[in-house]
Amino acid sequence: MNTLDCLIYISRTTLAPVENRRQLDDIVEVSAYRNAEAGITGILTLQNGYFIQLLEGAPSALDLLMLHLHFDKRHKDIHIVARETIARKDITGWSMIGPAPSVPPHPLIDAMLARPPSSVRPWREALIEMAGVPA
Ligand SMILES: Cc1cc2nc3c(=O)[nH]c(=O)nc-3n(C[C@H](O)[C@H](O)[C@H](O)COP(=O)(O)O)c2cc1C
Structure with a gap:
């Protein structure tokens, strides 16, 4: 049977604010292409120096992506906070939210970064609300 996992990780950005936009555009472009190929959907955001990413897909596809992510110098201290x-899938495509003046830091995400919940649900709800994608 084909199973699906949802995984949330947080990591700390190593990017200087000045190089953010170009590097983030690069991440978005590569991810859109590769995730579509791998059947992965999800949401990425950057808040308070932390990347927060929700990923949905086949367990093996997520494992492979996590391996790539561990070698990516644009972030460090990757911590998988929840996997179920x-x-x-709740999310139909792949997208990055912000960082932009139009996307203010989400207070719920702030609270969750301080005390990361270990289940997928609160992360998924906050990210979906931020992204404005219907669940
Ligand atoms: C915060 C962050 C999130 C990323 N998200 C994805 C992603 O969802 N999918 C993806 O293919 N690459 C993502 N990347 C890029 C990968 O780390 C990697 O550069 C990319 O998969 C290409 O791999 P390669 O350079 O080994 O060929 C992300 C990178 C960072 C720093």
Whole structure:
């Protein structure tokens, strides 16, 4: 049977604010292409110096992506905060939210960064709300 996992990780950016935009554009462009190929959907955001990414896909596809992510020097201290089997995907594509003046830091995310919940649900709800994608 084909199973699906949802994984949330947080990591600390190593990017200087001045190089952010170009590097983030690069991440978005590469990810859009590679995630579509790998059947991965998700949301990425950058808040208070932390990347927060939700990923959905086949467990093996997520494992492979996490391996790539560990070698990526644009972030460090990768910490998988939650990983669960899910019945279906909640997110249809792949997107990055902000950072932009139009996307203010989300107070819920701030609170969760201080005390990271170990289940997928609160992260998913906050990120979906930020992204404005219907669950
Ligand atoms: C915060 C962050 C999130 C990323 N998210 C993804 C992603 O969702 N999918 C992806 O293919 N690459 C993502 N990347 C880029 C990968 O780390 C890696 O550069 C890319 O998969 C290309 O791998 P390669 O350079 O080994 O060929 C992300 C990088 C960073 C720093």
